[in-house]
Amino acid sequence: MRQFPVIAVSGLHRGDNPQPGSAVIRSIRRLYPTARIIGLSYDPLESGLFSTELDRVDAAYSLPFPGTGSNALLGRLDEIREDSRIDIIVPCLDAEIPNYFALAKELWRRRIKVVLPTQQSFERRAKERLMRLGVDADVWVPHTIVAPDLATVYWAGTQLGYPFFLKGRLYDARKIVSAADVATAFYQLTEVWGGPVLAQQVIYGEEYDVTGLGDGQGGLVGSCSIRKMLLTRAGKAFSGVVVADPVLDETVNRIIRTLRWNGPFEIEFIKDHRGYALIEMNPRFPAWIDFPSQVGCNMPAALVERAMARPSTPVVRCPSGRMFVRHCVDLVGDISELAELSVTGALMRGTAIADAEAAE
Amino acid sequence: MTTQKRDNISPIRRKKAVVKATPVPVDFSYIRILRDQFVFDERTGTFHRTTESAAYILSELKRSTPVTLISAQYADRYQVGQAIAERDVELFLNDLSIVGLQTYDVSSTR
Numbered sequence: 001m002r003q004f005p006v007i008a009v010s011g012l013h014r015g016d017n018p019q020p021g022s023a024v025i026r027s028i029r030r031l032y033p034t035a036r037i038i039g040l041s042y043d044p045l046e047s048g049l050f051s052t053e054l055d056r057v058d059a060a061y062s063l064p065f066p067g068t069g070s071n072a073l074l075g076r077l078d079e080i081r082e083d084s085r086i087d088i089i090v091p092c093l094d095a096e097i098p099n100y101f102a103l104a105k106e107l108w109r110r111r112i113k114v115v116l117p118t119q120q121s122f123e124r125r126a127k128e129r130l131m132r133l134g135v136d137a138d139v140w141v142p143h144t145i146v147a148p149d150l151a152t153v154y155w156a157g158t159q160l161g162y163p164f165f166l167k168g169r170l171y172d173a174r175k176i177v178s179a180a181d182v183a184t185a186f187y188q189l190t191e192v193w194g195g196p197v198l199a200q201q202v203i204y205g206e207e208y209d210v211t212g213l214g215d216g217q218g219g220l221v222g223s224c225s226i227r228k229m230l231l232t233r234a235g236k237a238f239s240g241v242v243v244a245d246p247v248l249d250e251t252v253n254r255i256i257r258t259l260r261w262n263g264p265f266e267i268e269f270i271k272d273h274r275g276y277a278l279i280e281m282n283p284r285f286p287a288w289i290d291f292p293s294q295v296g297c298n299m300p301a302a303l304v305e306r307a308m309a310r311p312s313t314p315v316v317r318c319p320s321g322r323m324f325v326r327h328c329v330d331l332v333g334d335i336s337e338l339a340e341l342s343v344t345g346a347l348m349r350g351t352a353i354a355d356a357e358a359a360e
Numbered sequence: 361m362t363t364q365k366r367d368n369i370s371p372i373r374r375k376k377a378v379v380k381a382t383p384v385p386v387d388f389s390y391i392r393i394l395r396d397q398f399v400f401d402e403r404t405g406t407f408h409r410t411t412e413s414a415a416y417i418l419s420e421l422k423r424s425t426p427v428t429l430i431s432a433q434y435a436d437r438y439q440v441g442q443a444i445a446e447r448d449v450e451l452f453l454n455d456l457s458i459v460g461l462q463t464y465d466v467s468s469t470r
Contacts, residue, residue, distance in 0.1 A: 206404065227405025243405040244390070271404075320402040321392065 004032060005113075005308055006085045010040040010063070011284075012048030013217055014328075015232045018287035021092040022048035027293035027300035031254040031313060041306035044341040050333035052349075055290075055347050059084055062345040070102035081110070083346065088307045090113045090300070092284050094170050097122065109349025115305040117214070117283060121259040125281040127167060128197050134278055139251055141278045142201040149187050156199035157182060165200045168193035173235075175202070192335060203279075205272035208239055210252050210284050213299045213306075213315075216262030221251040221306070222315030223252060224292040224354040229323070232233075237326075251276050264289075264303060291324035388422040391461065394424060408459060413438060417452050427453070 007028060011019035025037050025048070039049055039057035042065060043350040049060050061080045073096075080086065089112060094340075100107070101119050116122070124133050127144070134141030145156040157164060157179055167173040170193050174185035177356045189197050203204055212223030225248055227239035233295045252267060255278070266286040269276040289300060296316040342346040390402040395404045400407045410418070416437065420430045426451060435445035 206406070208405075221410045229405075241407075243403060245403040247403075320405075322399055 005087030005304065006036045006038060007304060008038040008080075008086045008089045009057075009092060010042075010090075010096060012039050012041055012057070012060075013046040014287070016232055017236060018326075018344030019046075019091075019092055020285045021286045022051065023287055023290035023293075024090055024092060024252065024285055024300045025057065027051075027298050028292045029054045030303055031292055031298055031301040032304075038080075038086065040089075041068075041341065044338050046091040047331060049347065050331040050337070052331075056349065058349055060347040060349075061343060066093070066099055067255050068097040073099045074103050074106055077107075077110075077112075080346075086112055088112070088304060090303065094282055094284065097283050115263040115303050115307050117216075117259065121261055122283055124259055125255075125283070127169070128196060129282060130242070130278065130280065133255070133258065133281075134228050137254045139255060139278045140275060142200065142203050142205075145199045146196050147186075147199050149185060151185050153182050153197065153199055154179065160199055163202050165202055166196055167198040167200060169196065181286065187327060188318070200279075203270040203272055205277075206269045207231070207235075207237075208248060208269040208271060208276065209240065209286060209288075210248070210267045210269070210298065211292070211300055212256070212267075212288055213264055213266065214250070214256050214259075215306075216260060218257040218260045220253070220256055221302050222292075222297055222317075223249075223258060223311065224297050224299075224318040225252070225271055226251070226291075227289070228323070237286070239325040240291070241289060241323040242292075242318045242320050248276060251278075255281070255283045262297045264299065288324060288326075291322075293319050295322050297321065364429070372462055380444070388418070391418065393419055393422075397416060408461075414452050414455075418456075419433070454468075 005006065009024050011021035013019045014022050021039070026039065028035055036058050038315035039060035040063050041049060041060050042063055043063070048055060049057060059346060063076055064068045077086070089100070091097055091114065097116065100114050100116060103120065104276060107114055119191050127147045130307060131141045131144050137161040145152070145159060147153040147156055153166065157176065163175050163177045165173050166176050166182070166189060172189055172193065174181070174187055174189065176182055207228040208225060209228060210223060210225045213221040215221050225243050225245070227236065227243050228237040228240050231236070232238050248269070255267065263283070264285045266282040266284065268277055268279040271277070284302060292298070293300065295318055297318045298313065302315050337347055371398070392400040392402060393415050394400060394413050397410055398407065399410055399415070399418060417430060417434065420433065431442065431446045431449045434449060435442050
């Protein structure tokens with residue numbers, strides 16, 4: 001009987017700005033309860049490391065920050081492979097993706113599969129090129145100005161009018177109400193994410209989020225569209241309801257068709273009286289991806305099946321009106337687990353506590 | 361056959377060239393009424409609380425009942441005069457437009 005692949009997943013923190021990793025793991029285990037899943041962690045306090053539920057990891061390993069480069073990542077993956085097989089990696093953080101592009105050949109040599117779009121598709125949906133994508137796909141994108149320096153941001157304010165959004169290269173955004181806000185926001189964003197920043201026209205309206213899995217041929221394996229009902233202070237969906245709007249579906253189809261997107265995606269829109277404005281497209285699943293999995297639209301499982309060239313479990317359409325509300329729980333861990341991952345860079349679930357008790 | 365430039369069209373011909381507005385097809389298939397007082401728009405994902413009488417009007421619109429007939433049925437159901445019924449129905453249709461629940465040419469079903 002063919003062995004189920006060992007899957008490594010990153011992005012395991014579910015605080016007020018949750019990462020998708022735990023939701024991806026939960027989705028995979030809904031169809032494959034005995035799957036062996038490894039957590040790839042950047043911080044020993046990532047909450048998903050302490051789960052014992054469906055989204056638990058069987059082992060966890062620390063990774064160097066994405067900013068240290070692809071060679072550092074490859075070196076660490078090779079160290080991990082001395083301990084544990086890895087067949088598939090599901091990167092869940094935007095900042096990691098360029099490193100995996102750089103390592104495509106090396107990972108292929110090591111028979112590690114990473115389902116990614118082409119580098120060209122990835123670059124075409126970058127924030128600084130979104131307006132061009134909008135033209136190519138016939139989708140409205142709010143007026144966006146790429147600003148490599150502070151002077152350009154001030155100039156952008158005169159073009160866009162106040163207020164406007166100032167967005168970091170990868171994450172984060174600030175609403176700029178007046179010129180007095182510009183400098184602080186610029187330095188805060190560039191200090192963390194580097195440049196350039198993007199100044200974008202504000203669109204007022206309802207927020208919509210679409211997640212899906214592209215087949216690499218211009219089509220979709222599955223998708224789910226929601227209207228965000230509750231937002232966190234970071235603007236993340238804390239509650240959402242599935243919608244069935246042919247206009248939204250066709251807009252997404254045009255984007256995916258234009259990019260011939262392969263792999264997971266999240267596309268964010270704001271809708272006003274003019275229609276849907278494309279705000280951003282992320283090359284990974286969102287943190288709410290386990291919600292559609294619970295109603296039969298299991299895209300992380302489909303991703304794994306496609307990576308292994310296995311027949312896909314049918315991905316059903318999410319019925320409109322299904323909704324989710326996020327609920328946070330407290331997870332119990334032990335300081336020995338924190339110590340284990342911090343000191344050794346590796347954690348085997350269950351053994352750290354046992355070892356600590358035996359030592360006492 | 362000769363063609364005429366637009367600015368050479370006589371006033372009489374120009375008047376005849378005005379296109380009459382065509383009725384906007386009504387499609388309430390995306391509206392779900394729950395518990396007689398809760399309306400969910402499947403396209404936009406928005407939802408609204410409403411009254412039972414408003415939900416009744418909406419359910420009749422979903423059945424493509426002409427507005428004149430809705431008014432008559434409404435008057436009978438709620439034991440109000442015809443004028444009041446017509447006013448209530450008209451006001452509700454305006455409310456639907458305001459909350460974006462329909463693009464509806466009222467005159468098309470009169």
